[in-house]
Amino acid sequence: MDVLDDLGYQGASPFKHGIASGDPLQDRVILWTRITNDGSISATSIPVGYTIATDPEMKKIVAQGRALATSESDFTIKVDPKSLQPNTTYYYTFQALGYISPTGRTRTIPQPNLPANQVDRVRLAVVSCSNYGFGYFNGYAHIAKQADISAVLHLGDYIYEYQEGFYRDQSLIEERPIDPKNEIISLEDYRRRYACYRTDIDLQECHRQHPFIAVWDDHEIADNSWKGGAGFHTESKGSYIERKMSAVRAYHEWMPIRDDSSNELDSQLRIYRRFEFGKLFDLNMLDTRIFGREKLDATASNEPERQLLGVEQENWLHLNMLAGKRRDAKWQILGQQVILAPFRGASATNSGDIWNGYASARDRLLNFIENNNIDNTVVLTGDYHASFAFDVCKNPFDGDSYNPSTGSGSLAVEFVCPALTSLAFPEKGAGPEANPHQKFNNQTDHGYMLLDITEQAFQCEWYYTNTLKTRDDSTRFAKSLLTQAQANHLIEGEQSRPITNVAVLAAANKAVGVKI
Structure with a gap:
């Protein structure tokens, strides 16, 4: 994805409130973030990009897109990318105001007809x-x-x-x-x-x-x-x-x-x-x-x-x-x-x-x-x-x-x-x-x-x-x-054992937003 216009922003990472995902279906999942402007620019809308990959290093990209965070929604943003694979772990990031967000991890659910x-x-x-x-x-x-x-x-x-x-x-x-x-x-x-x-x-x-x-x-x-x-x-x-x-x-x-x-x-x-x-x-x-x-x-x-x-x-x-x-x-x-x-x-x-x-x-x-x-x-x-x-x-x-x-x-x-x-x-x-x-x-x-x-x-x-x-x-x-x-x-019952052979967590060193 091309680097988005940073609107001249000179502040700290705008991802102060983190990232999140939710409501997984077999082919999509909601991705959320909030863009926090520290006051160094005046804007009622801020361009935001997102990237989804199948690996935690964000190299195997499967989807990208753009949206706008606006004052109407308190600069929160939700995207609902489609055409994902069922029962699959994905990793994702957002981009805004010259920063890359923390790397998130999410998962779709199995297709409904799977026995x-x-x-x-x-x-x-x-x-x-x-x-x-x-x-x-x-x-x-x-x-x-x-x-x-x-x-x-x-x-x-x-x-x-x-x-x-x-x-x-x-x-x-x-x-x-x-x-x-x-x-x-x-x-x-x-x-x-x-x-x-x-x-x-x-x-x-x-x-x-x-x-x-x-x-x-x-x-x-x-x-x-x-x-x-x-x-x-x-x-x-x-x-x-x-x-x-x-x-x-x-x-x-x-x-x-x-x-x-x-x-x-x-x-x-x-x-x-x-x-x-x-x-x-x-x-x-x-x-x-x-x-x-x-x-x-x-x-x-x-x-x-x-x-x-x-x-x-x-x-x-x-x-x-x-x-x-x-x-x-x-x-x-x-x-x-x-x-x-x-x-x-x-x-x-x-x-x-x-x-x-x-x-x-x-x-x-x-x-x-x-x-x-x-x-x-x-x-x-x-x-x-x-x-x-x-x-x-x-x-x-x-x-x-x-x-x-x-x-x-x-x-x-x-x-x-x-x-x-x-x-x-x-x-x-x-x-x-x-x-x-x-x-x-x-x-x-x-x-x-x-x-x-x-x-x-x-x-x-x-x-x-x-x-x-x-x-x-x-x-x-x-x-x-x-x-x-x-x-x-x-x-x-007895205490269950963890499931092995699962996709790794998003890396600890990717938990904060960084300047591009």
């Missing part, structure tokens, strides 16, 4: 609840080092909206200050908060090495959000709808997510989407937060038409699960935000926030799974700042409906991800003594989940970081549970 027994083991990392003020992102750092991870699933609360000094580790306020200092409400506020988070070196490295598949939860907008309001949004803060749409716009600008190509007014709100990893599994990423959720009200939980997903998204999910069954996808994965399984605890029993507060919606989903004989459904959950695992059944508290020893009566399984850094809230009465379908309970540690998926079994492992106070990428293995194909319930 499950021909898809290699797939390993996915799962994260949620990453609060910058509560400590260092050591979980991201550990994930970044693992070359055999195909993608990172982020189940929401990628950022937090609170003002400085509230809901954070006060001892780290000098080391990890947040920007802006106020509670974020305007578009500019949300943009600045994403920019603050994306200066974190370990988050940047995780994005540099792996594609992300992400959905929002509530804190990307406001605490306890629903489609028409939020528990922590008051009239004094202005219009909730304007705030929500500002948050949504900033999310699409700053996250490597594929935008809805329709021209419908609510297209940016429609982030539920599906990924077909060959016939090994379908990944259905859901929005249980702001697309269809009705107001939080536990007393209304059993109203027949109570909505959590909303009619449109619920129908979409049902149709896609049926399509997955018809095409013989081995596993159906639901990536979503809040605990699905019936769950008892001091807060959980009458919670209006989790699926307990939308029991009729949960009944519709479980009845659909049962009536259509859909086996091998795995639910992935964030939000709760705790590690849990459940057999998912209609009434786990009735011995005639569910047998905790054999798993009889279970229709699916659910794995709940710990917070990466956000404060844990240990809850009384939330253990297996009150929940016979609960197979794992850790309400104190921080970290992430690692999924190891084969045609025969779907395994989840929990890894915990040793500290949040300093940068330290060491972790400890805590637990492994799995469900065997057609079993629909959990059993004990």
Whole structure:
């Protein structure tokens, strides 16, 4: 590629917020960056080039292109190069203002018709609840080092909206200050908060090495959000709808997510989407937060038409699960935000926030799974700042409906991800003594989940970081549970071994932008 016009820029590397990739398909993947002008030039648009290669030295080039980073999108840019090969690792760089970006690494997914027994083991990392003020992102750092991870699933609360000094580790306020200092409400506020988070070196490295598949939860907008309001949004803060749409716009600008190509007014709100990893599994990423959720009200939980997903998204999910069954996808994965399984605890029993507060919606989903004989459904959950695992059944508290020893009566399984850094809230009465379908309970540690998926079994492992106070990428293995194909319930597992013979990580000495 010819060198682009540097517009006379004389500043430092404009790739201050790193690079990222996301939403991989069999023939394309989103590539993202942000161009930061230090003020040495005045420009409302900046030319950007990108290069994709099959080798980390960027010699075997397969695609190149150009685009414009504009003030309209906060100088973020996303490109979606097509005609890539399935199930292939690629390396990429951007070029702008006389600099080459760090080298990134990404991967496409297998073609949809590839039989499950021909898809290699797939390993996915799962994260949620990453609060910058509560400590260092050591979980991201550990994930970044693992070359055999195909993608990172982020189940929401990628950022937090609170003002400085509230809901954070006060001892780290000098080391990890947040920007802006106020509670974020305007578009500019949300943009600045994403920019603050994306200066974190370990988050940047995780994005540099792996594609992300992400959905929002509530804190990307406001605490306890629903489609028409939020528990922590008051009239004094202005219009909730304007705030929500500002948050949504900033999310699409700053996250490597594929935008809805329709021209419908609510297209940016429609982030539920599906990924077909060959016939090994379908990944259905859901929005249980702001697309269809009705107001939080536990007393209304059993109203027949109570909505959590909303009619449109619920129908979409049902149709896609049926399509997955018809095409013989081995596993159906639901990536979503809040605990699905019936769950008892001091807060959980009458919670209006989790699926307990939308029991009729949960009944519709479980009845659909049962009536259509859909086996091998795995639910992935964030939000709760705790590690849990459940057999998912209609009434786990009735011995005639569910047998905790054999798993009889279970229709699916659910794995709940710990917070990466956000404060844990240990809850009384939330253990297996009150929940016979609960197979794992850790309400104190921080970290992430690692999924190891084969045609025969779907395994989840929990890894915990040793500290949040300093940068330290060491972790400890805590637990492994799995469900065997057609079993629909959990059993004990052993720690899996990494996949060998995988493409190398992007080089450490290519982690910063350099002058051309």
